[in-house]
Amino acid sequence: MTEIKQISCKMVNTYLLKGKNGAVLVDTGETADQEKILKACENANVRLLVLTHGHIDHIQNGAYLAQQLHVPIAMHPKDAELIRNQFAQAMESTGLFGKILAAASKSKMKKNQIEPFDPELFLQEGDSLEPYGVQASVMELPGHTKGSIGLDVEGRAVIAGDALMHMLRPGEASIYADREKLKESAKRITALGNRTIYFGHGMPVPNRNWISD
Numbered sequence: 001m002t003e004i005k006q007i008s009c010k011m012v013n014t015y016l017l018k019g020k021n022g023a024v025l026v027d028t029g030e031t032a033d034q035e036k037i038l039k040a041c042e043n044a045n046v047r048l049l050v051l052t053h054g055h056i057d058h059i060q061n062g063a064y065l066a067q068q069l070h071v072p073i074a075m076h077p078k079d080a081e082l083i084r085n086q087f088a089q090a091m092e093s094t095g096l097f098g099k100i101l102a103a104a105s106k107s108k109m110k111k112n113q114i115e116p117f118d119p120e121l122f123l124q125e126g127d128s129l130e131p132y133g134v135q136a137s138v139m140e141l142p143g144h145t146k147g148s149i150g151l152d153v154e155g156r157a158v159i160a161g162d163a164l165m166h167m168l169r170p171g172e173a174s175i176y177a178d179r180e181k182l183k184e185s186a187k188r189i190t191a192l193g194n195r196t197i198y199f200g201h202g203m204p205v206p207n208r209n210w211i212s213d
Contacts (some may be wrong), residue, residue, distance in 0.1 A: 002135050002153055004198060009033035012057045015159055015202055016040055017151070022047040022133020025069070025199065026159055028061035030116065031112075037061065038068055048132040051075035052161025052200060053148040054082025054089075057108055059090075074119035076140065078147030084116055085095070089145055089177045097167070098174030112147045123149060130192045141189070143182025150189075157196045158189060164210055166175040166202025172212055185201065186210035 003018040006072050007011035009029040014037055017024045023044040028039055028051070044070045054075065058080075066073050069124040079090040086109035129151070139150040140161035151159040165173045165183045176182045187210070189197065195207040 004153060004157060004159075005040065005199065007037055009036060011201060013198070013202075015198060016044060016046070017129075017132040017134045017159075017185075018044055019135060019152065021045075023127055024048045024050055024052045024134045024136070025065065025071075025133050027052055027058040027161070028065050029081060030057055030060045034061050034064055035099050037065060038055070041065075043067060044149065046071055047132070048121070048129065049073045050149075050151070050167070051151065052121075052159065053145040054079035054086075054144065055105070055162070056086055056112060056114060057105075058161070058200060060112065060114050063117040064118060065086065069128075073117060074123050075119050075122035076147030077122040078091070078142070079145050080119060080147070081120075081145070082145065083114060083119075088116070091175055091177065092179065093175045095174055095178070102175045139188070141185040143178050143180075143185045144176050145175055148185070152192070152195075155199060156194075158192065158207070159198045160189065162200040164189065164197060164199055166199045166205065170197075170199070170202065170205050172210060183211065186212075 007014045011079040015026040090206040125140045129136045136151045136153045
């Protein structure tokens with residue numbers, strides 16, 4: 001069984017998926033958390049770094065961790081543009097909290113730098129991580145960004161990235177590039193039934209109806 005280790009880094013989570021034949025690091029956090037994440041990966045035989053999407057809080061340590069762990073970086077091709085330009089995609093929001101979150105995110109994107117890197121592997125729907133030692137497959141979950149992805153782990157858990165968030169409460173992401181696609185992704189996760197949902201932000205909860213009006 002694949003072990004799912006949540007590495008909590010202030011406001012964002014990264015995940016270490018550990019199988020019998022290797023491990024996969026999901027997302028990278030921000031610069032301040034470099035050493036914490038690297039230490040969590042010690043002796044884990046990490047073989048791949050997967051980015052659920054291209055926002056700075058998920059990719060800022062991408063180049064550093066790939067270099068330190070000697071592993072390739074994988075993400076969806078539609079989010080590669082965000083590595084060098086965080087404003088390459090729209091960032092809309094709903095509600096007061098969403099507007100505050102979007103403003104804070106944009107401010108962070110303006111003030112902070114991302115060491116450039118080039119993904120060595122582009123992931124798409126149904127791709128398996130078994131070659132890297134982990135029983136998980138890629139789910140395309142666009143909406144928060146154009147190329148947002150998640151991972152279905154052994155049919156019992158979903159690493160959702162920011163397709164869903166658990167900040168004030170668990171629910172749809174309150175910032176997005178395309179709200180209709182975000183809703184479609186929420187419907188897709190809902191339809192999976194019995195799963196534990198692991199978020200890019202917040203603690204895991206059982207799957208539920210994520211569809212809002």
